[in-house]
Amino acid sequence: MMDGRINARALAAVAAAAAAAVALAGCGASAQASSAGTSSAGTGAEVPLVVYSAQGYDSDVTKAFSAATGIPVKLVDDSTGPLLTKVQAEKNNPQWGLLWVDGDTAFAALDQQGMLAPYTPSAALTAAGQQLGPSDHSYVPVSTTVMAAVIYNAARTSTVPASYDDLATAPYKGKVGMNDPSQSGPTFPFVAGMMNQLGGQSNGMAAGEAYFSKLKSNGLHVYPTNGDTLHALETGQIDYGIIQSSAAAGEVLKAKKSATFDPKVAYLPKATLLPGVIGIDKKAPAEVQAEARQFVDYVLSPAGQKVMQSADPHGDSLYWPIVPGVQAPAALPAMPDYQRIDPAFWGPLEGQINTWFDSAIK
Template structure:
């Protein structure tokens, strides 16, 4: 039996339904002169590919509000993007929601995203600055990459610049995430490369910097949680991770004589927006539902769910929606930060990650 995509099957089902309806209408026309009002199309399930700590509770809250079912495929960003690439000719996703707008810029350049701007959302100035010109995806919040979290119970040296991390005081003591697994990590690498002249002069200077870190004993772990575990167990003394994960660690952990996590932000920290993109191949019903999900995420009710769904993790973001206040556990927004051009760096992600895999890991 031929194997059809979910959209082709949906279309065939619709054609069959129309034919059956036409037959019934023709038969009924000889006995009655009135017809019933058309019914609205039934809700179709949304499939949300997501790497947010609050994605499941957001999906549940959205379904409760709208009646639209949402299937959540929760995974790290890297594997989700790999699935989207593998499914390019038969997409199984309706929406993607992850941290890092570089991934969305790359998908947009491939023509995979449906442009949409929520007319009901009110973004603050920071949020407006993070919107793409073509509205191909919707930013929903922001964190920073990287926060440098360190064990103040063991070390006294606190770096002031990224260059300091290549010095003898930090030899064998630094850990970071794997960009092929951890979505926030490529924007961090790109941010360092950007500071070293990446947009004008390419990535060579950035590659040289990370090679120096490797020579100084850099450790690589899959994701934020793994790097934090290495910090907690004394494998490393410094970790370069997402700000929300670092702040969550300081909230969860009771300081002791052996472990006291503290955070510093090095100039220039890179803004890391979370964002939602809609699959351009969605049928009109699913596309409409996906837009409703974006509207909900950017509404006061949706933002409240985001801020409570993962209280010691991804909920620790700085809001980009007007009249939404950051959680009190968050530090002041960093004064020294940069934003990346996602349309420059996004298409380079595969190249940079491949180089990192083969050279630094």
């Protein structure tokens, strides 16, 4: 387990500047597929790179990448849970070339199944970013958020939790909501993080199950994704939401504060570090893998980071960078104290833990 703070970053120049595109793709949006770019410029590639992504800026990034390289991209955007289910269903005949979602636990599990092609990007990462990458280079971290931020409606309550245990006590009864880890990719690392924090790898599952059972007994509400939990907060169904830091920061930025709604954010000890990660399909044709490697380098380039930080200003763009010289958005606080869980241990347990959560807590 590693605690610390992420500092500001700088990057050795990688890719040519690209025109940012339009049309944001929501992190929790329903599945959609679109083509970006043509084969008339750059490499002249005829085979499209199929990108499975749950990032709010993915449409803009894929279009900017195509504009910069001439590589056509077919984007399939959905929530993380359905995308991971799709990847597993296609295990023997993958339809994707590149997967881009938040949370390294899922990638560690895919790596253990031999599904990822290793790649070491040409770009430099900060010291903190380098520590997030696996020793076999099977996937590449490209950003960080934390899970969870506790967002609360200060217009309805003046009680602010100081610990996760507080959320299971009487003042919070029936007032707390969180996402379903089977649907919301960032939420499984939070659940695993609580287990890790409460009992470590030896007793974490039992301790975590006891904790979430206490939350349920205290009236916990479970919603599919960040957006649904935020809607419940906005409409007064709950007063506290356990969500991803980027979604919480975005809600504070865009909220129309009133006498009945005034969102504020608290970070409890300790948040779980949540890397944004890219993996390449090991079974993809060599040409597609080459395109995917170019995509990784583009994302970590100044041009790619610029699109990432501007395309979803009230959502996924609110991340702490791990690229040297790239500054975190002004709307973000300093990185809160965090823990890093071992993705190789917790990743393979995702199916088991999510099944338990949906049967016992949801």
